[in-house]
Amino acid sequence: MVDLALLQSVSYIAGALGVCVAAIFYVLNLRISQRNQELTLKAQQQTLETRKLQFVTSITNQLNSEEGHRRYNELMNMEWKDYDDFERKYGSDYNLDNAAKRFSVWYTYNTLGMLVREKLVEPELLYPIVDGSVLTNWSKFKDVIKEQRKRYGPEDDYSEFEFLYNEIYRVALSRDPSFKIPETLTHYVPDK
Numbered sequence: 001m002v003d004l005a006l007l008q009s010v011s012y013i014a015g016a017l018g019v020c021v022a023a024i025f026y027v028l029n030l031r032i033s034q035r036n037q038e039l040t041l042k043a044q045q046q047t048l049e050t051r052k053l054q055f056v057t058s059i060t061n062q063l064n065s066e067e068g069h070r071r072y073n074e075l076m077n078m079e080w081k082d083y084d085d086f087e088r089k090y091g092s093d094y095n096l097d098n099a100a101k102r103f104s105v106w107y108t109y110n111t112l113g114m115l116v117r118e119k120l121v122e123p124e125l126l127y128p129i130v131d132g133s134v135l136t137n138w139s140k141f142k143d144v145i146k147e148q149r150k151r152y153g154p155e156d157d158y159s160e161f162e163f164l165y166n167e168i169y170r171v172a173l174s175r176d177p178s179f180k181i182p183e184t185l186t187h188y189v190p191d192k
Helices: 004-064 066-076 083-090 096-117 123-152 159-175
Strands: none
Touching: 004 066, 004 096, 004 123, 066 096, 066 123, 083 096, 083 123, 096 123, 096 159, 123 159
16 A cells, blocks of 8 residues: 555645746746836837827928918018017008918927927937028027017927027037028028
């Protein structure tokens, strides 16, 4: 007959093997779960990057469309002597169409600036898309915007547009240290 001690030993060994097998399966399940979480996180990041790119593309498409270029050139060809002259010619009380075009462009830049400030979009990504238009728009209208801040508030009105200008200008200088914003903007001035 089988000895009781042998049966107990076999039972202990079987129990120990069961615990070892369970521990191995537990560790394997943890590793599989960890890999699945990493893959899920990567997929979520890719989805986020895709959505971010789609959002930025939809915004920049407005600027780079035929209508967007028409608005840009119309704004760049505006001329005024001082802020009061600007208001008489282009202010929303006198020229609602021009004000709507201007606000459309400025708010678009403001939105892009907010995305850059929040680190949702890198300025290096935007640079080839909006470089010249952001730089020349801010350069042309900065005094108007700053005067509007003083007169009507808030003090940080279009601050994200200004932030975007600074970031795009920084990128421009990093690519070409001799870069300068043309003083003539859209007006052609022949060499003498």
